[in-house]
Amino acid sequence: MSYELVDKPTYEVVGPLERFDERDNVFARERLIPGSPEERAYHVMHPELVEVDRRLAAFIEGKADVQSQEEDWMGAAFYSATFGPVAALAQPDMVDGPVSPQQVEGEPAEMARRVEKLARYLGADLVRIGPLNPAWVYSHRGRRPFFEGYRANPPLFHGIPDGYRDLKWGAPIEIPHQYAISMAFAQDDSMMRTTPSPVSDLEVGQVYARSALASVQLARYIRALGYSARAHHLRNYGVLVVPVAVDAGLGELARSGYLITKELGLNFRLACVTTDLPMALDRPVDLGVQDFCQKCLKCAENCPPRAIPTGEKVVVRGVRKWKLDEVKCLLYWRHIGWACAICQVVCPWSKPHTLFHRFVAEIAIRVPAARRFLVWADDLVYGANFEPRPEPEWVK
Ligand code: SF4
Numbered sequence: 001m002s003y004e005l006v007d008k009p010t011y012e013v014v015g016p017l018e019r020f021d022e023r024d025n026v027f028a029r030e031r032l033i034p035g036s037p038e039e040r041a042y043h044v045m046h047p048e049l050v051e052v053d054r055r056l057a058a059f060i061e062g063k064a065d066v067q068s069q070e071e072d073w074m075g076a077a078f079y080s081a082t083f084g085p086v087a088a089l090a091q092p093d094m095v096d097g098p099v100s101p102q103q104v105e106g107e108p109a110e111m112a113r114r115v116e117k118l119a120r121y122l123g124a125d126l127v128r129i130g131p132l133n134p135a136w137v138y139s140h141r142g143r144r145p146f147f148e149g150y151r152a153n154p155p156l157f158h159g160i161p162d163g164y165r166d167l168k169w170g171a172p173i174e175i176p177h178q179y180a181i182s183m184a185f186a187q188d189d190s191m192m193r194t195t196p197s198p199v200s201d202l203e204v205g206q207v208y209a210r211s212a213l214a215s216v217q218l219a220r221y222i223r224a225l226g227y228s229a230r231a232h233h234l235r236n237y238g239v240l241v242v243p244v245a246v247d248a249g250l251g252e253l254a255r256s257g258y259l260i261t262k263e264l265g266l267n268f269r270l271a272c273v274t275t276d277l278p279m280a281l282d283r284p285v286d287l288g289v290q291d292f293c294q295k296c297l298k299c300a301e302n303c304p305p306r307a308i309p310t311g312e313k314v315v316v317r318g319v320r321k322w323k324l325d326e327v328k329c330l331l332y333w334r335h336i337g338w339a340c341a342i343c344q345v346v347c348p349w350s351k352p353h354t355l356f357h358r359f360v361a362e363i364a365i366r367v368p369a370a371r372r373f374l375v376w377a378d379d380l381v382y383g384a385n386f387e388p389r390p391e392p393e394w395v396k
């Protein structure tokens with residue numbers, strides 16, 4: 001609907017945008033081995049984080065309390081089956097590679113149409129194409145695509161192979177592409193509503209595996225057309241995929257720190273391909289999410305460690321937004337032994353894509369005065385407090 005399309009994204013830029021250093025990511029920090037050169041170098045830069053990072057690292061080292069103490073062979077097997085291959089798809093010659101010297105010419109609109117059709121065929125549920133703002137490119141590498149000695153790693157992965165270009169900790173990242181193709185991959189609602197559990201982890205891992213393969217395939221397709229292209233997925237991001245997706249018009253930044261889309265709510269995972277293939281661009285959208293999230297606190301009130309803010313937005317690297325406390329979130333995950341996705345499934349926007357829910361989404365977008373009522377109605381119909389569903393029989 002054209003009235004949803006806007007000229008600029010709905011996040012508020014209030015100062016110069018600063019690039020994010022991936023070394024500051026909590027998933028990177030928890031894997032800093034105490035006493036290693038990387039750990040020492042990082043904590044010289046950030047002495048204030050020494051204590052909390054030790055708490056994070058203690059879970060990786062197996063020295064901290066995990067609620068599910070018993071060995072869970074099923075969860076470990078699910079993890080290996082789904083997340084394991086994503087690491088293989090993160091190798092540099094998977095996400096990137098040589099470009100065909102023969103360049104296929106085409107109108108930008110036609111190229112965009114072809115790319116979108118192929119991305120959907122490869123498994124993406126939503127596809128939008130936007131500009132790549134250089135501010136969303138990570139400044140330095142912080143995460144490894146896998147970590148050594150972890151039992152779920154395929155046997156191939158021990159240490160960082162020689163020539164692992166731009167994947168060494170602390171290496172600067174430069175991505176010169178102008179365009180980004182953002183893709184959303186839906187998660188199964190019934191599997192996710194068991195969260196936090198090995199079953200929701202299985203679904204998350206499977207969706208990440210699909211998204212990794214599709215992004216790698218799409219980048220290869222574009223390179224075969226004669227244009228540079230790089231895939232970005234769970235184990236090898238070079239860009240912040242959420243603001244990139246907002247710029248492309250996939251959805252809006254929400255209170256929970258994730259992206260809300262009109263079609264899937266929060267219940268999906270993202271991947272993207274950056275490229276210099278000229279394509280017609282989609283426009284950002286205004287779905288009313290900024291106002292809706294002001295009136296709805298459901299994710300924050302259901303977040304067990306209270307990691308999602310209930311108050312006002314704050315300025316983060318030049319953008320005013322709600323700021324998730326990633327440390328609280330990750331400590332909770334590690335403490336219970338599974339990833340949590342409660343905020344994704346309780347969001348009133350995360351509903352099956354039925355005619356009725358599409359109609360309700362239209363009201364949420366078009367009728368600001370109805371938003372408080374919709375929040376109240378969601379509590380009434382689905383419950384204000386999240387209750388996990390039982391695991392499906394077939395996984396037992
Ligand atoms: S994933 Fe769970 S712990 Fe983390 S912010 Fe969402 S609800 Fe809170």
Ligand code: SF4
Pocket residue numbers: 254255256292293294296297298299300346347348349
């Ligand atoms: S649960 Fe409510 S406040 Fe949280 S992201 Fe969804 S709409 Fe926004």
